[in-house]
Amino acid sequence: MKLMVSVKRVVDYNVRIQVKPDGSGVVTDGVKMSMNPFDEIAMEEALRIKEAGNAEEIIAVTIGEQKAQEQLRTALAMGADRAIHVEVDEDIQPLTAARVLKALADKEQPGMVLLGKQAIDDDQGQTGQMLAALWDRPQATFASKVDLDGQKAKVTREVDAGLETIEVDLPAVVTTDLRLNEPRYVKLPDIMKAKKKPIDTTSLADLGVEAAPGLKVTNTAPPPERQGGKKVESVDELVSELKNRGLI
Amino acid sequence: MPTTYTAPLRDLKFVIHEFLDLAPYSELPAFSEASPDIIDAILEEGGKLCEQVLHPINMSGDEEGCSWNNHEVTTPKGFREAYQTYVEGGWSGLTSDPEYGGQGLPHLVGLCMSEMISAANTSFGMYPGLSHGAWAAIHNHGSQEQKDKYLPKLTSGEWTGTMNLTEPHCGTDLGLIRTKAEPQDDGSYRISGTKIWISAGEHDMAENIIHLVLARIPGAPEGTKGISLFIVPKYMVNDDGSPGERNGVRCESIEKKMGIKASATCEMGFDKATGFLVGEENKGLRCMFTMMNAARLGTGIQALGVGSVAYQNAVAFAHERLQMRALNGPQYPDKPADPIMVHPDVRRMLMTCRAFVEGARALALYTGLQLDLEHMHPDQAVREKAGDWVALMTPIIKAYFTDMGSETANLAMQVFGGSGYIRETGVEQFVRDVRITQIYEGTNGVQALDLVGRKLPSKGGETLNAFIEPVKAFIDEHQGDSDMAEFVEPLSEAFDGLQQTIHWLFGKMMEDREEAGAASSDFLRLFALVAMGYVWARQAAIAHARLKDNSGEQGFYESKLATARFFMTRMLPDSAGLMQRIRAGAGPVMGLDAEAF
Ligand SMILES: Cc1cc2nc3c(=O)[nH]c(=O)nc-3n(C[C@H](O)[C@H](O)[C@H](O)COP(=O)(O)OP(=O)(O)OC[C@H]3O[C@@H](n4cnc5c(N)ncnc54)[C@H](O)[C@@H]3O)c2cc1C
Numbered sequence: 001m002k003l004m005v006s007v008k009r010v011v012d013y014n015v016r017i018q019v020k021p022d023g024s025g026v027v028t029d030g031v032k033m034s035m036n037p038f039d040e041i042a043m044e045e046a047l048r049i050k051e052a053g054n055a056e057e058i059i060a061v062t063i064g065e066q067k068a069q070e071q072l073r074t075a076l077a078m079g080a081d082r083a084i085h086v087e088v089d090e091d092i093q094p095l096t097a098a099r100v101l102k103a104l105a106d107k108e109q110p111g112m113v114l115l116g117k118q119a120i121d122d123d124q125g126q127t128g129q130m131l132a133a134l135w136d137r138p139q140a141t142f143a144s145k146v147d148l149d150g151q152k153a154k155v156t157r158e159v160d161a162g163l164e165t166i167e168v169d170l171p172a173v174v175t176t177d178l179r180l181n182e183p184r185y186v187k188l189p190d191i192m193k194a195k196k197k198p199i200d201t202t203s204l205a206d207l208g209v210e211a212a213p214g215l216k217v218t219n220t221a222p223p224p225e226r227q228g229g230k231k232v233e234s235v236d237e238l239v240s241e242l243k244n245r246g247l248i
Numbered sequence: 249m250p251t252t253y254t255a256p257l258r259d260l261k262f263v264i265h266e267f268l269d270l271a272p273y274s275e276l277p278a279f280s281e282a283s284p285d286i287i288d289a290i291l292e293e294g295g296k297l298c299e300q301v302l303h304p305i306n307m308s309g310d311e312e313g314c315s316w317n318n319h320e321v322t323t324p325k326g327f328r329e330a331y332q333t334y335v336e337g338g339w340s341g342l343t344s345d346p347e348y349g350g351q352g353l354p355h356l357v358g359l360c361m362s363e364m365i366s367a368a369n370t371s372f373g374m375y376p377g378l379s380h381g382a383w384a385a386i387h388n389h390g391s392q393e394q395k396d397k398y399l400p401k402l403t404s405g406e407w408t409g410t411m412n413l414t415e416p417h418c419g420t421d422l423g424l425i426r427t428k429a430e431p432q433d434d435g436s437y438r439i440s441g442t443k444i445w446i447s448a449g450e451h452d453m454a455e456n457i458i459h460l461v462l463a464r465i466p467g468a469p470e471g472t473k474g475i476s477l478f479i480v481p482k483y484m485v486n487d488d489g490s491p492g493e494r495n496g497v498r499c500e501s502i503e504k505k506m507g508i509k510a511s512a513t514c515e516m517g518f519d520k521a522t523g524f525l526v527g528e529e530n531k532g533l534r535c536m537f538t539m540m541n542a543a544r545l546g547t548g549i550q551a552l553g554v555g556s557v558a559y560q561n562a563v564a565f566a567h568e569r570l571q572m573r574a575l576n577g578p579q580y581p582d583k584p585a586d587p588i589m590v591h592p593d594v595r596r597m598l599m600t601c602r603a604f605v606e607g608a609r610a611l612a613l614y615t616g617l618q619l620d621l622e623h624m625h626p627d628q629a630v631r632e633k634a635g636d637w638v639a640l641m642t643p644i645i646k647a648y649f650t651d652m653g654s655e656t657a658n659l660a661m662q663v664f665g666g667s668g669y670i671r672e673t674g675v676e677q678f679v680r681d682v683r684i685t686q687i688y689e690g691t692n693g694v695q696a697l698d699l700v701g702r703k704l705p706s707k708g709g710e711t712l713n714a715f716i717e718p719v720k721a722f723i724d725e726h727q728g729d730s731d732m733a734e735f736v737e738p739l740s741e742a743f744d745g746l747q748q749t750i751h752w753l754f755g756k757m758m759e760d761r762e763e764a765g766a767a768s769s770d771f772l773r774l775f776a777l778v779a780m781g782y783v784w785a786r787q788a789a790i791a792h793a794r795l796k797d798n799s800g801e802q803g804f805y806e807s808k809l810a811t812a813r814f815f816m817t818r819m820l821p822d823s824a825g826l827m828q829r830i831r832a833g834a835g836p837v838m839g840l841d842a843e844a845f
Contacts, residue, residue: 032258185296185297185301186293188337188338188342188351189351191289191290195285
């Protein structure tokens, strides 16, 4: 079976985000960019599935600007066999991404599409679910454990109440949570080898996908500065403090 | 709060892709693989390893240190695992010959990685650092059989290496070495003696340790002309490459010391250990010398790394620590006090650190590129020029970087105030760890003598021209460029001063060799300042050009200009005082009788 993994180029999780003075977005000029951490987990899971002998090929996909190829190279260095770059300069909305992945799923016929449960830049958390709907296949979101069993996958999900285990028929969409695995460090020789692996470049038009109009960002602002906390000694003090502040 | 480390990727990329011009070399073997995107990927993944694997065990490694028990050494918690990750990642073969399993990438890239490793965890870096020294000794001087036997596993990092030079009675003066090597019928030697302060001499991270040992064959000439180099493996190596019988070398004890506590500093006892001659008899020191440039450069880079991490942590602290108000009125009236970042004296300290770190990085990597060209450029003339630059710059980088790395760590500690002196913040570790770099690989005093006594007069002054010519050309090129005047003029003045001082010194040295000795350390500092001025002016020229064509990242390039300005106005002027000091001659230095001390 083939596995398809989507990876997104985002501002590195260590970077202190700065909002552009005119509120049009966040500063990305000269800022370190990386693979979305949840996608790295998806990539790692795909590698483990392949290494366990349950898949033959891993295809990494990204949708984004030319430079997003850097993240594809990282995926290839981690161990993906080939990559597809859907070149788009504008910001991508979840529905557009889902449409692209659906078109690629039709073409590549993967047994599983793995995605991060969300991208840390806009925290939308919708692409996997939308893809499942468009593709008309089962979804297992927020995965913290994935076990393959023939044509089925048993997936443990992180839900509000704790953990829930479900079984899905393959092909399916799996979105990954933080605790699913710890991604490997890329090996130096694999960085060198990744360069020789193929990246196919395509476009929305080639795939017959129309970008979803939907959302428009009107303003970006930093969160209000946090006020310093206060330690209270007793429950009584806590209650009176809350009352003082008009919170209860 | 523990220290943090962020790999300086943006600045490394600036130096490699903008400051150095690698395009002309893309045909050279090491560079053909090292396209810009590959270099970036290597720096990113290597940086990640340093940030996430090596740095988290830096403070704990210092706290725990190495321990010795019955001739075996245990490294601190987490070091074995981290070394395993490093080896599995293939990092140990980064620049090594592909013939023995390495990646054959440019030294330039190796230096970037060394800087990050040393910044993240100076002690950890000692182990691969020493291995590389042993690797190079065998690669450059070993027989084919020795190369086949030892290089693959040194390249992969499965084995580590050491350099055994120092003995209780001799450090700088290796001519005094007493360790004995007795020839055997089978062509091997029996090595007996004691070596001290051997870094990585014993540890628990690798299955075998390959010692390179300087020793004297009976009947050899006195002094440095009678020293030979030997391979002494901890475990003899079987024909299939597996470790065999234990050899007669063991670790007698490890030192308690000021810093790099997670690096085992060992007394090694050799008791009729089996050794194999490397190269020719009595040519041991010469073998060592060919590796010296790389090792000394490496020591300078270590100090640069520590300076860089110390600076980063001082910056973070200066943003957070609230103390007193800005001199011209509060800048954060809603807070109980302003962050200390507002105070000019704190800025002075941070700017000094920054101007050193970024200038040194550019100078080091430029020199790293010359090291690559010296080794692989097809054109003999290019190789020679590059080699001259490296020869000249090596003692400067070793001594100036390590002196300034120490100063930077101390300034970072000063920014922390009392917190800096308290163990918990981790800054005092930087001060302790970096201090050794001024001492080993030839003390800084010895570097200064090397510069004045050996490098300046070398090839009738031709070596010196490797520096003089490009600086002169740069100054001429920017004459009359009003944007660049604020950088070129002070550079030009200090450069003239340096040349006059060299002229004066040559004259003095002829009369009295002690004059050279008395001037040497100040002269090295003077030369270093001019070299730094040159790289800062060149960086400023690039920043100007980028700002002009509006290619984005305005903040980055403006910071470069501001830092260049600080260097030119606040650091380079030290050259005037140095010149004055040098011209005072040896008299005041040697004025007291030895007995009067
Ligand atoms: C932590 C640590 C790790 C080490 N690791 C290794 C290792 O792995 N392998 C190894 O072989 N050695 C190692 N060493 C030894 C180190 O290289 C020596 O300590 C160093 O070379 C200096 O030698 P010394 O200590 O004998 O000092 P000395 O040579 O006794 O020097 C003392 C002082 O005299 C000055 N001096 C000496 N000669 C002159 C001169 N001609 N002109 C002007 N000044 C002079 C020196 O600059 C210095 O200030 C290590 C040492 C330490 C502390």
